[in-house]
Amino acid sequence: MKFPIKRIATTTLAVLLSYSAYPVFAAPQKINRPVTVAQAKKFSDNLIIPGERVGPVTRKTTKQDLVKLFGASCLVDKSISGPEGMGSFAATQVNLGKERSFLVVWSDNTRTKPLDVRNLGSAWKTPEGISVGTSLSELRKKLGNFQLAGLGWDFSGHIFLNTSRLSRYHGKLYLMVDAAPNAYENYPKDYQAVSGDGTFSSSNPHWKPLGIRLAEITVVLNPEE
Secondary structure (H helix, E strand, O other): OOOOOOOOOOOOOOOOOOOOOOOOOOOOOOOOOOOOHHHHHHHHOOEEEOOOEEOOEEOOOOHHHHHHHHOHHHEEEEEEEOHHHOOEEEEEEEOOOOOOOEEEEEOOOOOOOEEEEEOOOOOOEOOOOOOOOOEHHHHHHHHOOOEEEOEOOOOOOEEEHHHOOOHHHOOOEEEEEEOOOOHHHHOHHHHHHOEOOOEEEOOOHHHHHHOOEEEEEEEEOOOOO
């Protein structure tokens, strides 16, 4: 029996938190405008500082600030489900292309205080060079040996940073890995060996054939009280 893999969107769990294809439209005719130094810096800053900022988005950024930073045409307001489908949160999608897009989740409908930034594209990186798509072997080089949750349940692939070299990011940065799309079909025994409601070492040999890579990054800016 195949284990289902479910993704979660949660901002209220103290220890576990994880969290884009867009329709293609004909490109509008471009109007040449000078790019200021500030604008150039804004679009080249792909640095994640856990607990502090994601590029120009900080703890104090509001929806109106996002409009000033990226333009209203790049923003889409939405509502997302809370933990395990309970409740909902206001959010704003920032569409900057596949590699640079992200989602801001707000504390309330005023959209003036960001809880976290998630659904980050692969261009966003921590100071250690961790980004979506980083392989398990590379993660072990940067984090050392660490513990992670088993596959196939709500908290599938969650990395426990408090067991790693980056324990200082605990509660500020949430990372979740996932197996390759065909991993279960090709390696069912290995997949099942590291699945379920349990904790496994990153050095467990059953991870190796599954094509494990970082699938989700969430950066907490203002933890819920």
